[in-house]
Amino acid sequence: MGALEGVQVVELAGIGPGPFCGMMLADMGADVIRIDRAASVKVEQPDDPPLSVIDRGRRSIGIDLKSPEGVEVALNLIEKADMVFEGFRPGVAERLGVGPEVCLERNPSLVYGRMTGWGQSGPYAHAAGHDINYIALAGALAHFGRSDSGPVPPLNLVGDFGGGGMYLAFGMVCALLNARNTGTGQVVDAAMVDGVASLMGFIHGMMATGFQVPERGNNLLDTGAHFYDVYECSDGKYISIGSIEPQFYSELIEKLELDSEKFAHQMDRTKWPELKDEIAKVVKGKSRDEWDEILAGTDVCYAPVLTVEEATQHPHNIERNTFTEVAGLTQPMPAPRLSATPGTIQRPPAHPGQHTDEILAEAGMNIESLRTSGVVA
Numbered sequence: 001m002g003a004l005e006g007v008q009v010v011e012l013a014g015i016g017p018g019p020f021c022g023m024m025l026a027d028m029g030a031d032v033i034r035i036d037r038a039a040s041v042k043v044e045q046p047d048d049p050p051l052s053v054i055d056r057g058r059r060s061i062g063i064d065l066k067s068p069e070g071v072e073v074a075l076n077l078i079e080k081a082d083m084v085f086e087g088f089r090p091g092v093a094e095r096l097g098v099g100p101e102v103c104l105e106r107n108p109s110l111v112y113g114r115m116t117g118w119g120q121s122g123p124y125a126h127a128a129g130h131d132i133n134y135i136a137l138a139g140a141l142a143h144f145g146r147s148d149s150g151p152v153p154p155l156n157l158v159g160d161f162g163g164g165g166m167y168l169a170f171g172m173v174c175a176l177l178n179a180r181n182t183g184t185g186q187v188v189d190a191a192m193v194d195g196v197a198s199l200m201g202f203i204h205g206m207m208a209t210g211f212q213v214p215e216r217g218n219n220l221l222d223t224g225a226h227f228y229d230v231y232e233c234s235d236g237k238y239i240s241i242g243s244i245e246p247q248f249y250s251e252l253i254e255k256l257e258l259d260s261e262k263f264a265h266q267m268d269r270t271k272w273p274e275l276k277d278e279i280a281k282v283v284k285g286k287s288r289d290e291w292d293e294i295l296a297g298t299d300v301c302y303a304p305v306l307t308v309e310e311a312t313q314h315p316h317n318i319e320r321n322t323f324t325e326v327a328g329l330t331q332p333m334p335a336p337r338l339s340a341t342p343g344t345i346q347r348p349p350a351h352p353g354q355h356t357d358e359i360l361a362e363a364g365m366n367i368e369s370l371r372t373s374g375v376v377a
Contacts, residue, residue, distance in 0.1 A: 002029015003341040007082050007176065010035060010074070011058065012065075012098065013352075014087030016131075016156070017164030017192065018115045019054045021085060024169040026057030027334035027343040030083075033359055034350070035074055038064040041353030041377035049348035053331040057346045061360070062353030062377035069375040071097040076363055079106045082179075083172050085113030085188075090120045100187045110185040111175040115168050117159070119191030131159035131192070138163070138196035143203065147217030147224065163195025218269070220244070226276035227252060227266065230305055237288035238305035239295070241279075252300045256282050353377050 007030040011022045026032045034055075041062035061077075064070040075098065078084045084103060086093050093099040093114075100112040117134045118124040124137070132153050135141045140159075145152040168190035179185050206212035211220070218224040227243040243252040246266070253263050256279065263275060283291065288304050295302040306314060312323045312330050324333050327348040334343030356376050360367045370376045 001341055002027070002343055003338055004028040004030040004173075005341070007031065008080060009033070010078050010081045010084040012074075012084070012086035012088070012093070013037065013060075014115065016087075017160045017168065018085065018087035019052070020161050020165030021113070021115065021168040021172070022058055023054045023056055024165065025083075025172070026346055028338075029341065029343065029346075032058035033077060033081075033355075034058050034060045035065070035077070036060050036062050036352035038062045038070070038353070038374070038377035041356075042351065045351040045354060049327050049329075050351060051329060052349050053329065055349035056326065056331070058350060059347075059355035059359060060350040060352050061356045064375055064377070065096050065098065067375055068097070069370070069373060073360075073365065073370065073375060074098055075103070075106055076365065077359070078103050078110065080363065081107070081110065082176060083111040083113065085115060085168065085172065087115040090116065090125050104185055104187075108185060109179045109183050111172050111179055111188065112185065113168050113172045113175075113188045113190060115164060115190050117164075117192045119194060120189050131156035131164075134159040134163070134192040135196050138193045138200065140196050140200050143216055143219075143222055145216050145222075147215065149217075151216065158199065159192045159196055163197075163199055164190065164192040167195035167198070224269070224272060226272050226279055229276065229279075231280055231283035233286060233288040233291060234284055235287040235289075239283065239288055239291050240303050240305050242301040244301070248299050248301050251298060255294055255298060255300055258282065 004025060007025070009022070009025055009030045009032040011018065011032055011034040013034050013036045022032050022034065063073050065074060078098070086098070094101070100114075103112055104110055114120060116125070117129040118127065132141065135153070135158050138159075141151045141153065143151075144154050168188065171188040171190055175186050175188050203212060207214070213219060216222060221228060223229050227241060227249055230238045230240050232238055241252065243249045249266050252258070253260050258278065262278070265271060286294075292304055296304075311317055317323060321333055323330055324345070325331075326345050329348070331345075334345065337343070353376075357367055360370065360376065
């Protein structure tokens with residue numbers, strides 16, 4: 001029994017952050033039905049599930065949302081749901097006939113989630129964009145990277161999944177709690193720009209105190225400090241060090257056999273480049289495995305820098321069952337971990353339309369007539 005057991009969710013299929021939100025809700029026990037485009041449904045589906053991890057855990061129905069009959073099928077499903085979410089540009093859901101006004105009229109307690117990059121309003125609202133653009137406008141991208149290089153995009157983790165999908169899931173569950181208390185639904189406008197700006201709250205505070213300077217790569221957490229960075233080993237692999245607190249910094253000096261007098265003034269920024277070079281030389285003298293023997297499990301605040309494949313094989317992750325295998329595909333387990341109602345991977349990713357008959361039967365709709373007319377696939 002997941003924490004969201006019994007919660008019915010309809011997902012209007014999209015890409016990136018929307019599906020990630022769907023995965024989070026499904027992992028926590030919600031019954032998520034994804035509405036895929038009828039045109040994307042193949043007559044003969046492969047035996048093996050798709051390889052898209054973030055599409056796991058839900059069922060799929062193929063519906064032609066460009067037909068009035070198809071819209072009515074979707075609205076019938078939404079009418080019985082607790083939540084629905086979409087990731088279209090502003091106005092698209094309204095034009096299709098499944099916008100929040102129509103859906104809330106059919107289901108007044110419904111939580112209607114909207115996932116966009118720029119938000120439902122503002123000068124950029126109708127423009128195309130991707131993670132890199134959203135984190136740029138939110139004031140985050142400028143601060144990723146070293147002092148001698150331009151900004152470096154941190155994959156698409158910060159905008160799509162951190163500021164986007166997770167904030168949408170959080171907002172929808174908050175709205176669901178309110179709906180269950182009041183009987184009244186609402187719209188959740190989750191914009192990646194807003195989410196990333198929220199994630200940057202800590203940095204705003206640091207800048208206000210003057211501890212963080214605007215120049216990239218000159219700060220405590222952005223590779224400016226010698227005690228918070230990644231260093232290359234003799235084998236070309238890397239280790240991470242984050243010895244911020246004085247007691248951890250002292251242990252770093254001890255374990256790396258550094259000159260305690262030379263490294264005494266930890267927060268003297270004028271010395272950071274020189275001390276960084278010194279640590280780089282020391283770390284380069286041993287392989288990553290050798291440093292692992294010396295530093296793993298200590299209070300240096302250390303970890304080897306692992307690839308995705310290496311992470312799945314690390315003893316710590318193995319002991320905690322951080323990763324699992326579903327239908328032959330290694331993937332992360334649901335997170336966070338709940339003691340009484342832990343999350344679970346309900347099923348592997350579905351092919352578009354894979355559960356059409358099953359979903360229609362549950363909803364009490366005429367399968368043959370809808371299929372014959374091409375409304376569903």
